[in-house]
Amino acid sequence: MRLEKILDKLGSIEKNSFIKIIDSIISKNPKNKKEINEILITSDKGLKSVDSQNIANIFTLISSEFKEHIKSEFQEITSQLDILIDIIIKDGNCIMKQDWFSRLYEAEIKNLNSKIKSLNADFENEKSDLSEIRKRDYQIYKSCLYTAYKNDVESNRDPRITSDELSILLTLSKQLGLSQEEIKLINYSILPIKKKDIQDVIKELKNIGVIFYSNKENTIYVADEMVRILREVREKEVAEKFYRRTLKLLREPIINQIAREHNIDRNHTFSQKIEGIIKEGVPFTNLLLSKIYKSDSTLTQRKKILNELCEKGLNIKNLKGATLDEKIESLIKYFDNVERDEKVGISLDGFDKLLSELNVTLPKLNMQIREQFQFQEEHVLKADFLLDYNIKPRDILDLISKEDLKMFIRENGIKQRGDDILNILEFYKDVENLYLENYENVAYRDLNQLKENGIAIKESELGLKFEELTKVIFKGLGFNVDDKFRNQLNTKKDMMDILLNLGNDEIIIVECKSVKERGYNKFSTVSRQLKSYQNLAIKNNLRIAKILLVSPEFSDDFIADCELDTEMNLSLVPAASLRNIFEAFKDSTYQEFPYVLFRDIVINEERILKALRK
Template sequence: MKLEQILDKLGSIEKNSFIKIIDTIISNHPKHHKEIDKILSTSDKGLKSVDNQNIARIFSLTTDEFQEHVKSEFQEITSQLDILIDIIIRDGNCIMKQDWFSRLYEKEIKHIKSRIKGLNADFENDKSELSASRKRDYRVYKACLKTAYQNDLDNNRDAKITSDELSIMLTLSRQLGLSQEEVKLINYSIVPIKKMDIQEVIKGLKSIGVIFYSNKENTIYVADEMVRLLRKVREKEVAEKFYRRTLKILREPVINHIAREHNIDRKLSHAQKIEEIIKEGVSFTNLLSETIYKNENTLTEKKKTLNELCEKGLNIPNLKGGTLEDKISSLITHFENIERDEKVGISLDGFDKLLTELNQSLPKLNQQIKDQFELQDEFVLKADYLLDYNIKPRDILDLIVKKDLSKFIKDNGIKERGDDILNILEHYKDVENLYLENYENVAFRNLNALKENGITVKESELGLKFEELTKTIFSGLGLHVDDELKNKLNTKKDMMDILINLGNDEIIIVECKTSKERGYNKFSSVSRQLKSYQNVALKNNLRIVKILLVAPEFSDDFVTDCEMDTEMNLSLITASTLLKIYEAFKTSKHSEFPHVLFRDIVINEERILKALRK
């Protein structure tokens, strides 16, 4: 769930810790302080009176500083912050009831204690499967950590790992090729792990601003933006779902080699080994730069292997980058962009239909998804529910074994030749709703974004498509889009885009403008056009209640010119605002949108959304 959505759900007291941290960062003149000051200049009471949308914007401008703030908390070695962050950044754990979080925390402590026993036994057992070189790596790291920790005790101070010592330990763990789980086990074999009271755990996480806690709902919320930040703190380059997607296309001998390197039980099934590798926190970069290749592979051969892996396995053609490191970085960026994108690849209706038919064909899938993502609800195969957890159609399909995918494809008459997952996604695309979900991309004439989201369209068709989609939205708002009356009024010279008939000879005129450039800035030409439509309507004895101009965004100069115009009752509305109003209207009590809410020069999204939620 996005930060803005979570903030909308909470009261001021529940947001307080997070706001205080952002406030402290701002007071220390962060890197983007000029942009932040510009946002804050609209508020005379500081950050607390800024709306939630702008708080989310300010957080995005302070992520580097916030990341450093979280990192500094790791100096307290007994904080268990590594354990807690690893729980809350797992796919599916961004929304949790308190008792569910308590269970996951208890389960994690038991798991770590059990693994520590096993690791200690492997140290002492000459016949253990741990190689002599791996035992040496563990001993080196353990000895260095013990020295760093006991330095303070020897000097009669509280045991603490300083930021300098921490950076040295992180460098050492990377050089020794230790996974995060291996580091965690060695850390807690030096500092005995103790189960803390869950209320204290929540209070601690809340105080450093990484979670929100709703007292009313007894629920923990971790914003999608915060999950990405915390993943960087833990040096996990990609989300688990993308790591899984990559591991699934590797050959079994490669997976066995990775398991052997990180002390993972080789008796586990192939799928179980993949899950254990993910849990181990094995570096994604190290995996793709070293581990998956044979020792004798040249750099050219490695690059060729990685290109094939991306093109044939992950369907990512033309991976950018000249060096191996650049190519891996491009892949990580690709996964980050997919995760940030709010689009789901198919329409929301298509996703719901896919889940319904998956449940019919594969009745065990609901439990499998529930277990995989550690979800609390009994029935989880619901599109809205899964999207709150940032779980998309591809993430579900990635978990289904080949045999079950084939059965589902046959059961539902889906094309069988080619890539199974891509064929399924294409089958459930639902183009009309997919276009609506990409309404803003159409407005900005962003062909690349449309293509990435599964829409192929000619640039010359985008203007007409934007008009059609705008019509669909106004019809969806319960307003009468009257093409018949519009066609009667239109002349060869004056052709308005959309006419909304309110009855009693009252109308709203809507004009649609697409623009590649940021900030629509052609007031003089568009005002002549709109005044012309106004004259046509007035000659036909129609009362114009409002003229609306819909565009991707408006420049400051355009807004100023609009404010100075005294001849038209004109309001400006951005494509993103109109789409949000449409989404909010669908769950409101209204059967027809109250058009009187269109009363600002630039339509105030926040005010209208609040009015619709009442």
């Protein structure tokens, strides 16, 4: 769930710790202080009075400073931050009830203690699966960590890992090729884990700003933006779902090779071994630099293998970069952009239909998804629910075996030639709803963005499409979009785009203007056009309740000219605001939208959304 949405759900007390930390960072002159001040200048009561959207914008501007704030917390040796962060950044754990978090925490400590015991036994057992080289690597890291920890005790100081010591230990662990899980096991073999009270754990995480806690709902929230920062802190370069997507493309001998190196049981199934590699926290870059190739493969061969993995397996054409490192960096950036993208790839209705039909063909899928993402809820195959956890259609399809995917395709009449997952996504695209989700892009006539989102349309068709979609929205708001009456009124000279018939000879006139340039600024032209529509209506003894002008946005000059106009009852409606109102209306108790809410020069979206939620 995005930070803005979480902030909207919570009260001021529940946001207080997070706001204090942001305030503290701002007071220390962060690198984007100028941009932050531009946001804050409209607020005379400081950060606490800033709306959720702008707090989220400020958080983006101070993300690098916030990351350093979290890193500094790792110097507290007893914090257990590595354990706790690994729990809350796991796919599916960004929203958790307190009791569920408590269970995951207890299970993780129990699991770590068991693995520490097993690792210590392997150290002493000459016949263990651990190679002598791996034992040596573990011992080197353990000895260095022991020295960093004990030198404070010997100097009669509280034990801490300083930032310099932590930097050295991180470098050492990378050079030794240790996974995050291996590092944890060695760390806690020196400093035994003490299980804390869950309320204390939540308080600590809340106080350093990484979680929000709703007392009313007993629920922990971790924002998508926060998860990305915490993942960086833990040196995890991609989300688990993308790591899994990549590993599933590898042959089993390669998976076995990686499992052997990191002490993962090779007798497990293919899927279990993949989950074990992800759980271990094997660095993604290291995996693609060396672990997926034969030991004697040349650099040219490695680049060819990586290119084929991306092009044929991940459907990423022309991966940027000349060197292997640059190609891997490009792949990580690609996954990061996919994760940040709010677009689902298919419409929400299409996603719901896909989940419903998957559930019919694969009745065990609901339980599989619950277990994979550690969900507490019983029925999880719901689009809105999964999207709150940033889980998209492709992420669900990635978890289904090839055999089950092919069975699903056959049973639902989906195209069988080509890539199975892409064929399924295309089948459930649901074009009308996909257009509605791209309403603002149509308004801006943004062909490139529309194409990227799977919509093929000619530029000459965009104006009419914007008008059609606006009609769909007003119908969805409960209005009578009366095309028949409009056609009777229209003349060759005066042709209204949309007429909303309120009954009793009362109407609303809606004009749609899609424009490429930012800041619509042609008031004199559009006002003449709207006044002629007004005169046409009056001539036919109609009362005009409102005139609405819908466009992607309006310039300050346009708004100022509109404010000075005394002849029309005109309101300006930004396209994004109209779509947000439409989405809120669907969840409201109203049968028909109360058009009296359209009373501002530029409609006040926040006030209207608040009214609809009452």
